[in-house]
Amino acid sequence: MRGLKGCLEEVAKGRAWIHVDGAFGIFARSLPETEEFASLRASSEGLQYADSITADCHKALNTPYASAILLTRTETDLNNVCNNGAAAYLKTSATDPIPSPLNHGLENSRRFSALPIYAVLHAHGREGLALLFATQVRLARAVASMVRELEAYELLPTAEVEEVGTIVLFRLRDQGRNEELLGRINDQNRIYVSGTSWEGRPAVRVAVSGWEMDVEKDTSVIREVLKAAE
Structure with a gap:
C-alpha cells in the first residue's frame, strides 16, 4: 500500500478503471487519528481515486463468511454491467426509487448477507x-x-x-x-x-x-x- 496515493493519482488521469481490494487494509481508514496508527492510515491514502472498492467483512467485522461490500463510484456503471433485463419477468420499474438488487449483482437469488453487516455497523x-x-x-x-x-x-x-x-x-x-x-x-x-x-x-x-x-x-x-x- 506504500505509495498508493501517488500511483492512483497518475492512473486516474488516464482511462483505466481503478479497483482496490480492501480486504483487511481498508479498515485502516477508520482507525483513531493518533500517532499510534499514523503509518497505517497513511498507507491507505488515495482510496478516493478508486472507481470501485471491495472489502471482506467476515474478517475485521467478524460477520458470516459470505458478507462483503462493493463500493463503486457511480450506480450507472454497476447497473450497466449487472443489468438483468433480458427476461420479461425480470423487468423492473424505471420510476421505482428503490434500485432492484437484480441489477446490482451477478446473482439473482442470494441470502440477505448485508443484514449482519448493517447490524454490526449499527451496534458499534x-x-x-x-x-x-x-x-x-x-x-x-x-x-x-x-x-x-x-x-x-x-x-x-x-x-x-x-x-x-x-x-x-x-x-x-x-x-x-x-x-x-x-x-x-x-x-x-x-x-x-x-x-x-x-x-x-x-x-x-x-x-x-x-x-x-x-x-x-x-x-x-x-x-x-x-x-x-x-
Whole structure:
C-alpha cells in the first residue's frame, strides 16, 4: 500500500478503471487519528481515486463468511454491467426509487448477507468500530513484539512493529523445522494459524480478527503456544 496515493493519482488521469481490494487494509481508514496508527492510515491514502472498492467483512467485522461490500463510484456503471433485463419477468420499474438488487449483482437469488453487516455497523457505530480495529492492531503488534523477542523465531518481512496492521508473519530461525511448525502450533488446539511462504520458504501467518480480544491475555497464550512449538 506504500505509495498508493501517488500511483492512483497518475492512473486516474488516464482511462483505466481503478479497483482496490480492501480486504483487511481498508479498515485502516477508520482507525483513531493518533500517532499510534499514523503509518497505517497513511498507507491507505488515495482510496478516493478508486472507481470501485471491495472489502471482506467476515474478517475485521467478524460477520458470516459470505458478507462483503462493493463500493463503486457511480450506480450507472454497476447497473450497466449487472443489468438483468433480458427476461420479461425480470423487468423492473424505471420510476421505482428503490434500485432492484437484480441489477446490482451477478446473482439473482442470494441470502440477505448485508443484514449482519448493517447490524454490526449499527451496534458499534463509528467510535465503537474504531476501538475494535484499534484493539485488533494492538494485539497484532503485541504478538509481533513478542515474536521479535523470542530467540527461536524471526519476524517477517520487517522488524518494524509500527508497520504491522492485523497480520503477523514469522517463522523459526532453524529453517529445517519450519515445514512442521504449522502443525506444532495448531495441534495444541489453543490458537489457529495458517501456513504461507515468504521468499520461497515456509512461514506462519497470524491474522487477528474478532471482537472478543484481550491484548495482554491473548498475547500470553500465544507466547506459551510458540514456546511449546519451538
